[in-house]
Amino acid sequence: MSKTKTLDFVKKYTMIIVLILVIGLFAVATKGTILLPMNVSSLISQNAYVFILATGMLLCILTGGNIDLSVGSVVCFTGAVGATLMVTYKVPWYLAVIIMLIVGILIGAFQAFWIAFVRIPPFIVTLAGMLIFRGLSNVVLNGMTISVKNCTTFVNVFGGGANCYIPDIFKFNGFNMTCMVAGAIAAALFIGLQIKNRAARLKKHYEVEGALSFWGKLVFISAVILAFSFRLSQHKGIPTVLVWVLLVIIIYGFITSSTKTGRYFYAVGGNEKATKLSGINTNKVYFLAYTNMGLLAALAGMVTIARLTSAQPTYGQNYEMDAIGSCFIGGASAYGGIGTVPGVIIGAVLMGTINLGMSLMGVDQNMQKVVKGLVLLAAVIFDVVSKRGGKLISKD
Numbered sequence: 254m255s256k257t258k259t260l261d262f263v264k265k266y267t268m269i270i271v272l273i274l275v276i277g278l279f280a281v282a283t284k285g286t287i288l289l290p291m292n293v294s295s296l297i298s299q300n301a302y303v304f305i306l307a308t309g310m311l312l313c314i315l316t317g318g319n320i321d322l323s324v325g326s327v328v329c330f331t332g333a334v335g336a337t338l339m340v341t342y343k344v345p346w347y348l349a350v351i352i353m354l355i356v357g358i359l360i361g362a363f364q365a366f367w368i369a370f371v372r373i374p375p376f377i378v379t380l381a382g383m384l385i386f387r388g389l390s391n392v393v394l395n396g397m398t399i400s401v402k403n404c405t406t407f408v409n410v411f412g413g414g415a416n417c418y419i420p421d422i423f424k425f426n427g428f429n430m431t432c433m434v435a436g437a438i439a440a441a442l443f444i445g446l447q448i449k450n451r452a453a454r455l456k457k458h459y460e461v462e463g464a465l466s467f468w469g470k471l472v473f474i475s476a477v478i479l480a481f482s483f484r485l486s487q488h489k490g491i492p493t494v495l496v497w498v499l500l501v502i503i504i505y506g507f508i509t510s511s512t513k514t515g516r517y518f519y520a521v522g523g524n525e526k527a528t529k530l531s532g533i534n535t536n537k538v539y540f541l542a543y544t545n546m547g548l549l550a551a552l553a554g555m556v557t558i559a560r561l562t563s564a565q566p567t568y569g570q571n572y573e574m575d576a577i578g579s580c581f582i583g584g585a586s587a588y589g590g591i592g593t594v595p596g597v598i599i600g601a602v603l604m605g606t607i608n609l610g611m612s613l614m615g616v617d618q619n620m621q622k623v624v625k626g627l628v629l630l631a632a633v634i635f636d637v638v639s640k641r642g643g644k645l646i647s648k649d
Contacts, residue, residue, distance in 0.1 A: 279610030323382030361547020412494025413559030436482020522589030
């Protein structure tokens, strides 16, 4: 492999390489504890909100590097509304879920209106939203904690109870074969779709990556899926929250890569004026991005109160930072128009691994924030500098 190809390969897969190195580092530092089946499962459960929020945040960032600072407060508020409905007013859990989703959509639409049509900067609107909905969370909860432990079905469905795992239909001597079979099917589907997409691109005479790189990627990712499934199979199998996370990843991965609506987000972030001149209503693109963020914040609120089996006014703090950090670490551009759902997931896994690894090592919470801040800064510096052709200092 030539030097140029090697550099291109490293640049393209930088975050994957970094993720592998970080996992290896923590595996050594924790003497393999981070790779135990229980901790692999915990990585999913504890960071499910990051995967969900980061996917929605990506759409906001694609529109031009815009962010949503209110998501942590919206998570808290929707969780507070849901817990109050189920516990205080005895509303059935499924009806409470519908109401929480509607509340999230309305909050997102409210903020989206000011951003998309009045053109108030997203930073200002969502900063105001962060304060408003944090305050309303305290009002709804009266500054108290509401336990949802008795809402057993809700807790299990959204991944918080002792039975929050997909039942094992095979029951193979303590090893969850259902999880392993699901992993094998997922790997097979991934390989099939990748081969199909490559064949379609070749048929249309589009540029594709080299055969060696393509098959190497397939083997590596399939091995990761199977290894991940094997580890979960050794614990309790597939957490129900993973199903919600996968649904979000699959749906939004499809939207951003295979639909006109997805292409509009990239177009607006690339050049809004040109996009508007081409006949696309850019106001609607902004409106959709921030309304959708409210919807996913509501889902993250359900996942949060289910995992913690309670709702309290402090939930959701710094969630927005985890989501934003995952996007930029995963390759989303600070200028908009660049970023993918798979990249965001890699960023979220990296953030989750750092959180879990440092917790297992007993690192102080304040130092954990320092490390995450440095990682985020390094990711953005890499993005900005690479766009200047490797020049650190701007001449503009």
